[in-house]
Amino acid sequence: MKLWQGNEACVEGAIAAGARFYAGYPITPSTEIAEIASRRLPPQGGKFIQMEDEIGGIAAMIGASVGGAKAFTATSGPGFSLMQENLGYAAMAEIPCVLVNVQRMGPSTGVATAPAQGDVMQARWGTHGDHPAIVLCPSSVEEVYYLTIEAFNLSEMLRQPVILLMDEVVGHMRENIAEPDRTKIRVIDRSKPEPDQLYLPYAEDSDVSPFAPFGEGYAYNITGLAHDEKGFPTNDGEVVRRLLDRLHQKIENNLSELPGIEEAEAADADLVILCYGCTARPAREAVRLARDSGLSVGYVRLRTLWPFPYERIAALADKKSILVPEMNMGQIIGEVERAVKGKTEVVGLWRYDGELFNPEEILKKIREVI
């Protein structure tokens, strides 16, 4: 067994996934990720740098990935806002990297040490323009470890920045987890071009092209400008449209690779609680309490927030009601409503006072709704 903090599990998961570079700027409640990475990376031959701000952090991470390293950074809401421009760059230029956001209460400096889930929409839409997003969301220390690895795998496989959306509770909580068996862990590395073949870094005839690291003899251009198959800038509307289509399709075509939904007692339930992150913990207890008192309640937990699993959630329209507890003023609930299209009742339960839900208040809401 290992007694790990969530932030520590994140670094250990990153190392297990093959990450050897971290660049970032300290911010509560993510700082332990930087601290632990600074100690743990050098013995692995990895490198750590504390940059002058979060913008530099994400930029150096992208630069390191261009050089061939699996790279990550970690931050919280205010720093996540600063990273948005370069997050879009990584999506446009198709640079694999992992960005961890340990959410805290906002807006602005907010309550720096209090948990919240206020960055769900920022994680999806924070950067400008139409861009794809992959956002994973763990709810336990053990899951932080495994979803960090999956974040790197998806990132490498799809040449796409992946966001691991944690929260203060999950980041700072300590839990015992079973010693991970590194031999059984799936680790995916980016593919490299075949030698002696014409290298097209952004070929149109496949979802994802191999990614040649700088320093291995491939002379080509990487840019955040709209670009053609060779990586050179273009203003040709048709080429631009095909590029944006491909950036989205490469993810749509690989939805089965994304971490799926966890559910419990949902099949026969009249009411399901739809939750994610730290909110899943009191929600699970509320389901137990409800079942004990004879209420037909189940639980569905999202492990991938974006792309939102619209089809799977649409299937919940046969329930009498869906309760969506969130530690914000209602962010994912809008997507649930889009999915069920008014065919069933969707009820929100929100907390934005920096306190975690307790199971009893969720149970109270269940009794009101059912």
Place this chain on the structure above:
Amino acid sequence: MRTIEKMQIPAENVAIVSGIGCSSRAAGYLNFQTLHTTHGRALAFATGLKMVRPELTIFVLMGDGDSTAIGGNHFIHTARRNIDVNAIIFNNQIYGMTGGQASPLTPQGKKGSTAPFGCTERNFDIMKLAMGAGATFAARSTTYHLKLLDKMIEEGVNNKGFSIVEAMTYCPTGFGRQNKSGSAAAMLNWYKDHAVPVEKAAVSDAKTVKERITIGIHHQEQEAEFVSEYEKIIESQRQKSGGSS
């Protein structure tokens, strides 16, 4: 290009990183590994790249804004770290690509489209900025003094640490038109007439130097280079942990 050729640096060992602006579009015209990044952030991208690929000779091409406005913070910290990348700043004293707005390098009193009555702010002196921030090599030349410019870039590459070469260029459309500087040729001639080697400037009186551009090596010192120092830490930590973990 002439410097890379003269120094016989293999093309596969050269990477060009640039920001946003006219100067930065140069990356796309060069047949190397080229990384065209976001506005102001080229040095931060280059820092990550250099850390994982120390064998690369990295040139970072930046303009006025990239280096001293939006990217000012990265500029001073890259200098402080003394990482072995070679910054080349194309100083045309104006934001050229967007149509001639004032920059932190626009001389006080000169006009820009956002300073129609003349720039009230003082401009940075990049050489002083570089020295203050701890750069281990800082030199300036102009597009008239091309041989010197090549020489400065070569000296910068030879410096194991952060090197800054400021290339005084000119923008006849963005800067020249608003400030009645005359034709492109006239602007080039202005550099010919007003540049003075920094060594001579040191012994001239301050009043005459103020009207002139000092060229040549302004600062050079030996300091430990960031990535090499970091690799020493990796080596000692690997030995402590028995070579692997």
